[in-house]
Each structure stands twice: as structure tokens, then as C-alpha cells.
Amino acid sequence: MNKTTLLLSVLMSAILSACGVNNRAQSEQNKIEGDWAVSQLGEADRAALTSVGMTFTLNLEEKRFGGKGSCNSYGGEVLTYDAKTNTISFGDVIATRMYCPEIGFEQTLFATLREAKRYEVKDGKCYLYSEKDTAPLLVLSRP
Secondary structure (H helix, E strand, C coil): CHHHHHHHHHHHHHHHHHHHHHHHHHHHHHHCCCEEEEEECCCCCCHHHHHHCCEEEEEEECCCEECCCCCCCCEEEEEECCCCECCCCEEEEECCCCCCHHHHHHHHHHHHHHHCCEEEECEEEEEEEEECCCCCEEEEEEC
């Protein structure tokens, strides 16, 4: 094998490896991005939480999140996201200012999003964790 062929082989291997890493990161992004339903929020009553119908949408290309809380529409900025380390963090939540009896769920959701630092997507659900906790702060399901 001459030097040119060897160099070309090494170069092609490096390019294909880089594409594989990028595809893996893109695949991971696709798993977390999109529309979700809030299915578990800390210790909240799951039946009551489900009846409220809160949603969460993640758009990583625009670095934005948002959804429908128990009373209000909300949104904010994704501050950090890294598919390799499964880390994510959210900025302050902005929301409309209507009141309803279930506003406690919404307030808990907003506080939980500020605490979230890690995520895991498995079995069609997205689990958000604080930096050190092993129990999820928030569980999202596909609607």
C-alpha cells in the first residue's frame, strides 16, 4: 500500500468517525426534542396532575422551551444542552398571569425546570434530574 492510499484511508476513517459522532448527537437530540405531556412532577398526585394536562415542548435548534401549565402558557430559554453528557439547563420561565385552583402544579413545574440539570430518555419517557438526585424531578411522556 503506498503512502497516498494509506493517507486517504486514514482521512476517510476520520471523516466517517466524525459523522458517526454527529449522527449520534443528532439522534439523541431527536429523542428529547418535541412535544411532551407532564406525567410526573415530584410528589404531586399523578391522577390530579394528569387531569390538569400540562405540556412541555422543547426546541433545541432555537434553544427554547414552552408549553401549557395548569393555568397559563409559559416559555423560556434553554441555557445549556449537551447530548454527550445528558446535561440540560433552563433559564427563567415567563408565563401569562391567570389564576386557577391548580396553579400550585404550575408553580412547582416552573421551580422544577430551574433545578433540572440532567436528563435521560428511555422507554418513551424523558426524566429530568437535579445535579445530584437519583430520583427524577420531572417525568415527561409523549402525548
